Amino acid sequence: MADAPVDALLKGSSGKNTRGLLRTIILFTIAAAAVSSRLFSVIRFESIIHEFDPWFNFRATKYLVENGFHSFWDWFDDRTWHPLGRVTGGTLYPGLMVTSGAIYHFLRFLTLPVDIRNICVLLAPAFSGLTAFAMYLLTNEMSPSPSAGLLAAAFMGIVPGYISRSVAGSYDNEAIAIFLLVFTFFLWIRAVKNGSIMYGALTALSYGYMVSAWGGYVFITNLIPLHIFVLLCMGRYSTRLYISYTTWYALGTLASMQIPFVGFLPIRNSDHMSAFGIFGLLQLVAFAEFIRGYVPTKQFQKLLTSMIIITVAVGFIGLSLLSISGVIAPWSGRFYSLWDTSYAKIHIPIIASVSEHQPTAWPAFFFDLNFLIWLFPAGVYICFRDLKDEHVFVVIYGVLASYFAGVMVRLMLTLTPIVCVAAALALSHIIDTYVTISPKQAQAKSTESSSESLRSSRSPVVGIYSYASKAIVTSSVVIYLLLFVAHCTWVTSNAYSSPSVVLASRLPDGSQFLIDDYREAYYWLRQNTPQNAKIASWWDYGYQIGGMADRPTLVDNNTWNNTHIATVGKAMSSPEEVSYPILRQHDVDYVLVVFGGLLGYSGDDLNKFLWMVRIAEGIWPDEVKERDFFTSRGEYRVDDQATPTMRNSLMYKMSYYNYNSLFQQGQAIDRVRGVRLPAEGPQLSTMEEAFTSENWIIRIYKVKDLDNFDRDHMSAAAFDRGQKRKRASKRRGPRVLRTE
Amino acid sequence: MAPKRHAAATPSTPSATTTTPLKSTISSSPATLKSNASPLEIAHYVLNQYLTTTPQRTKLLDAFMGFLAIVAVAQFLYCVLAGNYPFNAFLSGFCAAVGQFVLTASLRMQTSGGNGGDGKKEGGKAGGKGKSVRIAGEEKEDGGECEVSHERAFADYVFGSVILHFFCVNFIN
Numbered sequence: 075m076a077d078a079p080v081d082a083l084l085k086g087s088s089g090k091n092t093r094g095l096l097r098t099i100i101l102f103t104i105a106a107a108a109v110s111s112r113l114f115s116v117i118r119f120e121s122i123i124h125e126f127d128p129w130f131n132f133r134a135t136k137y138l139v140e141n142g143f144h145s146f147w148d149w150f151d152d153r154t155w156h157p158l159g160r161v162t163g164g165t166l167y168p169g170l171m172v173t174s175g176a177i178y179h180f181l182r183f184l185t186l187p188v189d190i191r192n193i194c195v196l197l198a199p200a201f202s203g204l205t206a207f208a209m210y211l212l213t214n215e216m217s218p219s220p221s222a223g224l225l226a227a228a229f230m231g232i233v234p235g236y237i238s239r240s241v242a243g244s245y246d247n248e249a250i251a252i253f254l255l256v257f258t259f260f261l262w263i264r265a266v267k268n269g270s271i272m273y274g275a276l277t278a279l280s281y282g283y284m285v286s287a288w289g290g291y292v293f294i295t296n297l298i299p300l301h302i303f304v305l306l307c308m309g310r311y312s313t314r315l316y317i318s319y320t321t322w323y324a325l326g327t328l329a330s331m332q333i334p335f336v337g338f339l340p341i342r343n344s345d346h347m348s349a350f351g352i353f354g355l356l357q358l359v360a361f362a363e364f365i366r367g368y369v370p371t372k373q374f375q376k377l378l379t380s381m382i383i384i385t386v387a388v389g390f391i392g393l394s395l396l397s398i399s400g401v402i403a404p405w406s407g408r409f410y411s412l413w414d415t416s417y418a419k420i421h422i423p424i425i426a427s428v429s430e431h432q433p434t435a436w437p438a439f440f441f442d443l444n445f446l447i448w449l450f451p452a453g454v455y456i457c458f459r460d461l462k463d464e465h466v467f468v469v470i471y472g473v474l475a476s477y478f479a480g481v482m483v484r485l486m487l488t489l490t491p492i493v494c495v496a497a498a499l500a501l502s503h504i505i506d507t508y509v510t511i512s513p514k515q516a517q518a519k520s521t522e523s524s525s526e527s528l529r530s531s532r533s534p535v536v537g538i539y540s541y542a543s544k545a546i547v548t549s550s551v552v553i554y555l556l557l558f559v560a561h562c563t564w565v566t567s568n569a570y571s572s573p574s575v576v577l578a579s580r581l582p583d584g585s586q587f588l589i590d591d592y593r594e595a596y597y598w599l600r601q602n603t604p605q606n607a608k609i610a611s612w613w614d615y616g617y618q619i620g621g622m623a624d625r626p627t628l629v630d631n632n633t634w635n636n637t638h639i640a641t642v643g644k645a646m647s648s649p650e651e652v653s654y655p656i657l658r659q660h661d662v663d664y665v666l667v668v669f670g671g672l673l674g675y676s677g678d679d680l681n682k683f684l685w686m687v688r689i690a691e692g693i694w695p696d697e698v699k700e701r702d703f704f705t706s707r708g709e710y711r712v713d714d715q716a717t718p719t720m721r722n723s724l725m726y727k728m729s730y731y732n733y734n735s736l737f738q739q740g741q742a743i744d745r746v747r748g749v750r751l752p753a754e755g756p757q758l759s760t761m762e763e764a765f766t767s768e769n770w771i772i773r774i775y776k777v778k779d780l781d782n783f784d785r786d787h788m789s790a791a792a793f794d795r796g797q798k799r800k801r802a803s804k805r806r807g808p809r810v811l812r813t814e
Numbered sequence: 815m816a817p818k819r820h821a822a823a824t825p826s827t828p829s830a831t832t833t834t835p836l837k838s839t840i841s842s843s844p845a846t847l848k849s850n851a852s853p854l855e856i857a858h859y860v861l862n863q864y865l866t867t868t869p870q871r872t873k874l875l876d877a878f879m880g881f882l883a884i885v886a887v888a889q890f891l892y893c894v895l896a897g898n899y900p901f902n903a904f905l906s907g908f909c910a911a912v913g914q915f916v917l918t919a920s921l922r923m924q925t926s927g928g929n930g931g932d933g934k935k936e937g938g939k940a941g942g943k944g945k946s947v948r949i950a951g952e953e954k955e956d957g958g959e960c961e962v963s964h965e966r967a968f969a970d971y972v973f974g975s976v977i978l979h980f981f982c983v984n985f986i987n
Contacts, residue, residue, distance in 0.1 A: 269924075270966075270967075271917060271921070271924075271967070271970035271971055271973065272969075272970040272973055272974070274974070275970075278977070313920075313923040313924070316919070316923065317920040317923060317924065320916040320917075320919070320920065321916065321917065321920060321974055323916075324909065324912060324913035324916045324917070324978065325913065325974065325978055327909070328906070328909050328913065328981040328982065328985065331985060332981060332984060332985060338901065338905070341905070365860055368859070368863040368864060368867075369856060369859065369860055369863075376856070377856055
């Protein structure tokens with residue numbers, strides 16, 4: 075946008091160079107803006123890894139840097155998923171770790187000793203600068219107007235939908251994957267335009283990198299064949315399509331199979347079958363075209379129909395045979411949940427339980443994209459006006475990504491790039507029409523640029539002559555842009571820059587108050603427990619415990635084993651007598667729960683508790699029943715109306731144990747759920763409280779060892795309280811415990 | 815663009831000499847087809863056309879493609895009949911054949927008139943290969959817009975093949 079008015083000053087032979095220089099400077103400025111707007115969290119808090127998954131990535135990166143690539147590749151991690159362990163090297167996308175490891179060694183080579191943590195924290199902002207650049211390239215392929223690319227780059231740099239996953243410290247796969255996504259699409263468009271093997275091969279390489287970085291590569295795997303398929307249906311087959319697609323597919327599939335985690339999926343999984351099908355189809359079409367060169371039209375049609383019938387029949391029979399015999403795996407659960415939004419809720423509670431897999435709320439679109447969301451349809455319309463191959467791509471991508479973004483919150487991320495492209499196309503169209511000093515100049519400029527790039531069918535003879543309308547449109551565009559920048563900055567600083575490891579709140583006098591309970595508790599674990607103490611917690615905290623406390627965990631955010639998670643869920647949702655043997659069998663030393671009742675921290679375990687119950691019920695429907703946790707009127711309560719099952723569950727007891735002592739008699743209040751708790755707090759007999767953080771967010775309990783006198787823990791605890799009862803039955807207690 | 819210059823410089827390749835009978839594509843070929851010919855006849859006709867009109871170089875590429883196809887089919891049959899025990903090995907062998915086939919097909923398309931059906935090209939192919947001389951008569955739009963020179967196409971081909979075989983060797987275990 076800054077380009078347009080300056081253009082008037084830059085005519086003539088030196089104009090092109092000057093404009094090129096300006097463009098470079100603008101791109102650098104955009105990249106700098108993109109990087110710096112992501113640094114809020116570092117400045118406000120500190121250089122720290124955020125959230126949950128990044129902690130694992132960070133830990134893996136440290137392992138890579140310390141032990142080298144080969145042992146990383148063969149890494150078997152016995153400190154997670156406690157009795158089972160995890161073949162980490164074969165079950166992760168290594169792209170992110172390898173990238174930061176390479177950067178680390180490169181900086182070392184330049185004798186710049188940078189801490190690996192800082193590289194990890196700042197990787198996402200750095201790559202966002204590159205994303206803006208890739209966006210510029212991609213949009214330039216779409217539009218002859220140079221302003222479109224710059225606008226798209228600027229949008230991509232600061233749009234909240236992308237910032238949400240790439241602020242400093244959110245060291246997640248998406249950090250580099252979005253760059254690779256955009257760059258792969260750019261190379262793909264180039265390949266389709268030029269029909270060169272080289273660009274096809276480069277696309278494949280970029281795709282291979284993408285596969286190594288993010289599971290979302292399947293989006294590319296399906297989008298590119300769809301693009302080809304639509305082009306074929308539009309009767310636009312050309313050798314360019316054949317060359318670019320087949321090169322990409324042949325090389326890209328091989329490249330993707332190099333990643334151990336992906337392995338044979340590209341030939342086994344139905345998610346990848348469309349790409350394969352289009353590959354076959356394209357071979358046939360190419361062959362048909364080849365034959366057509368020799369035969370007159372009429373016979374060719376005859377030949378074609380018979381050929382089509384035969385291949386369709388063969389393909390269909392073959393595919394169904396393979397599916398029935400199970401050679402090709404059925405679609406994975408996450409993909410079913412893309413088509414049927416309630417699928418996950420019914421069949422796979424563990425997928426549904428993740429908040430970012432929920433359907434998107436409508437305001438989220440505006441929140442994440444601001445005015446781009448209503449420029450988006452206009453941009454798609456502009457693509458229709460001038461429907462070349464690459465515009466078809468924008469249209470398809472736009473339609474698909476809008477649908478997916480509506481289904482799952484996290485897929486807003488894939489929608490964002492195309493919204494930026496389309497919005498930039500629309501806005502640059504407006505700007506090119508209105509922000510020119512006089513239409514004569516526009517004409518001159520357009521004829522000049524048409525010689526160097528493909529000129530669309532715009533008619534430069536028609537122009538806007540009225541200065542009033544020019545001024546109105548221009549100023550409103552500028553206002554919208556300013557509002558957009560303000561909105562982005564506001565969203566970034568308020569919504570997306572919280573590390574979620576450290577919580578910030580305001581004191582009544584307005585000063586900031588940091589709640590650092592997580593790190594306090596993890597540090598306590600690190601300092602006060604033996605190196606091999608097993609920590610049980612709900613899976614959300616598994617990566618953080620592994621990363622910050624460096625202790626083995628039972629389950630973590632890599633939810634590969636549903637049964638194991640359900641085991642923990644069962645232990646949490648069962649009464650102590652049932653939970654204790656489970657915990658003992660899994661060598662658990664400490665149990666960690668998150669409790670927000672004192673502070674009003676709503677993301678605590680009691681609010682997630684129903685998911686634990688549901689997941690446990692999925693495996694043990696006889697022993698854990700969700701219904702028992704609701705009152706007879708169907709309410710989920712924790713106060714004195716709570717059901718006995720609820721009040722006896724380990725989670726409830728651990729959350730509220732000793733909580734009464736903070737308050738006066740009968741005044742205990744849970745501030746999250748806003749209820750008054752029963753006067754008598756729960757009794758724990760198989761655990762003892764080991765640690766409670768400053769604001770009670772984290773509570774850690776030690777699982778008691780077997781009783782010295784061979785009593786069961788209930789009677790031991792009762793004895794300690796001075797109640798002399800059930801003396802006679804104490805003999806039987808421990809026996810039951812041992813045999814189970 | 816550079817490719818155009820290159821193409822203009824290389825009009826007298828051997829392929830140009832062999833393509834002289836190309837002039838007589840459909841109209842004057844020995845057996846003009848009857849409108850209700852059987853598929854077998856059509857196939858025979860196509861074969862004849864192919865043999866008479868294809869330049870020697872392209873035939874070489876075709877032979878290579880045929881060989882690759884046979885290799886791929888043989889590997890596949892082996893996999894089906896004798897079991898797929900070293901599955902990695904089978905896959906990389908198979909993919910190498912298929913990938914090379916595809917790359918060669920692409921090379922063939924780029925070097926033989928930019929259009930699979932080179933029979934349609936009326937003579938203009940022999941001299942101005944790189945020039946985007948395309949017949950706008952048929953409904954195909956800019957399909958044959960092939961501004962890639964032979965050298966460039968071959969360099970691309972080598973580049974693609976190197977990557978392909980690198981991945982295959984890496985994958986074969």
